[in-house]
Amino acid sequence: MDVRIGVIGTGVMGADHVRTLATSVRRAEVVAVSDLDQERARAAVAGLGDIRIVEKPTDLVAAEDVDAVVVASHDDTHEELVLACLDAGKPVLCEKPLTPTSDGSLRIVSAERDLGRRLVSVGFMRRYDPGYVAVKDALRQGTVDAPLMLHCVHRNAEARPNLPSSALIAGSAIHEIDVARWLFEEEITRVTVHRPRRSGRVVGETSDPLLLVMETTSGVLVDVEVFVNAQYGYDVRAELVGETGTLSVDDPAAVVLRTTRSRSTAVVQDWRDRFADAYRLELQDWVAGVAVGQQRGATAWDGYAATAVAEAGIRALETGSPSTVHLEPRPSLYHD
Numbered sequence: 001m002d003v004r005i006g007v008i009g010t011g012v013m014g015a016d017h018v019r020t021l022a023t024s025v026r027r028a029e030v031v032a033v034s035d036l037d038q039e040r041a042r043a044a045v046a047g048l049g050d051i052r053i054v055e056k057p058t059d060l061v062a063a064e065d066v067d068a069v070v071v072a073s074h075d076d077t078h079e080e081l082v083l084a085c086l087d088a089g090k091p092v093l094c095e096k097p098l099t100p101t102s103d104g105s106l107r108i109v110s111a112e113r114d115l116g117r118r119l120v121s122v123g124f125m126r127r128y129d130p131g132y133v134a135v136k137d138a139l140r141q142g143t144v145d146a147p148l149m150l151h152c153v154h155r156n157a158e159a160r161p162n163l164p165s166s167a168l169i170a171g172s173a174i175h176e177i178d179v180a181r182w183l184f185e186e187e188i189t190r191v192t193v194h195r196p197r198r199s200g201r202v203v204g205e206t207s208d209p210l211l212l213v214m215e216t217t218s219g220v221l222v223d224v225e226v227f228v229n230a231q232y233g234y235d236v237r238a239e240l241v242g243e244t245g246t247l248s249v250d251d252p253a254a255v256v257l258r259t260t261r262s263r264s265t266a267v268v269q270d271w272r273d274r275f276a277d278a279y280r281l282e283l284q285d286w287v288a289g290v291a292v293g294q295q296r297g298a299t300a301w302d303g304y305a306a307t308a309v310a311e312a313g314i315r316a317l318e319t320g321s322p323s324t325v326h327l328e329p330r331p332s333l334y335h336d
């Protein structure tokens with residue numbers, strides 16, 4: 001039987017998920033969507049068959065014909081909606097960040113621990129990107145021996161005027177925070193944030209770019225350049241340095257153009273192009289897991305830990321000093 005899905009939030013990511021689920025994911029059926037903006041909800045389901053629009057998101061969670069929920073609404077709404085899914089005993093895939101503060105994520109972790117089973121997955125889709133997966137596999141096989149450093153680049157073409165500088169950490173670098181925890185299977189303990197000279201292309205007060213330096217439990221150093229007004233396009237790369245070699249992830253460009261003494265590849269415009277496969281594979285794995293009663297992908301604990309690291313980063317940004325990550329003990333529900 002198909003998994004009947006309700007999607008809350010039909011903005012950029014939510015609309016993308018509705019389309020991917022409805023057209024490219026096996027055993028998935030989108031039955032309902034909900035958005036504050038009814039017009040936007042209607043546009044998101046247009047041409048995708050019989051999908052109803054539910055005004056109140058909590059009604060969508062409670063609906064009898066909804067087996068599982070995708071939460072892609074504003075970050076501030078995540079906690080209430082994920083908790084409602086836990087109350088209803090329904091699996092939920094929540095977009096990153098799980099919540100804006102670590103306290104909120106911890107309340108979700110506690111609710112899930114009390115329930116005694118994992119129903120929450122967090123949309124850290126890079127865990128499904130074929131490039132990052134290949135790096136993790138190679139690392140596991142010992143191809144470059146022990147990891148020492150991870151250099152990351154995270155550039156967006158442009159951001160909205162006056163984006164809070166904290167969003168570069170909580171909204172963008174949080175992907176690298178999750179990638180580092182997932183690759184090295186250990187926690188990040190300390191974060192330092194440097195502010196290079198501000199780009200003259202930034203509209204408003206945003207401190208852009210930023211350079212984060214993070215340390216893991218075993219002493220691996222992870223540096224992340226976040227630059228959200230880089231102008232030329234979307235560019236996400238990483239190079240892991242091991243004891244005997246390096247592993248790099250770059251944009252998987254489809255076509256190499258050779259013409260009058262030049263050789264070039266295109267740069268994509270945003271993350272939906274760059275990570276289209278990752279999003280599809282993430283949704284496919286989530287649906288396959290729901291169908292057999294298993295939680296897949298990043299857990300609520302991963303969401304909490306990433307938010308706690310982002311919080312330490314924001315403190316480091318504000319104070320100009322290194323900041324220690326505070327984590328509560330990990331409940332046994334998340335030990336595997």
Ligand code: ISE
Pocket residue numbers: 156171172175228271
């Ligand atoms: C956005 O929300 C994402 O998740 C993208 O992957 C990231 O590159 C972008 O900076 C965020 O705003």
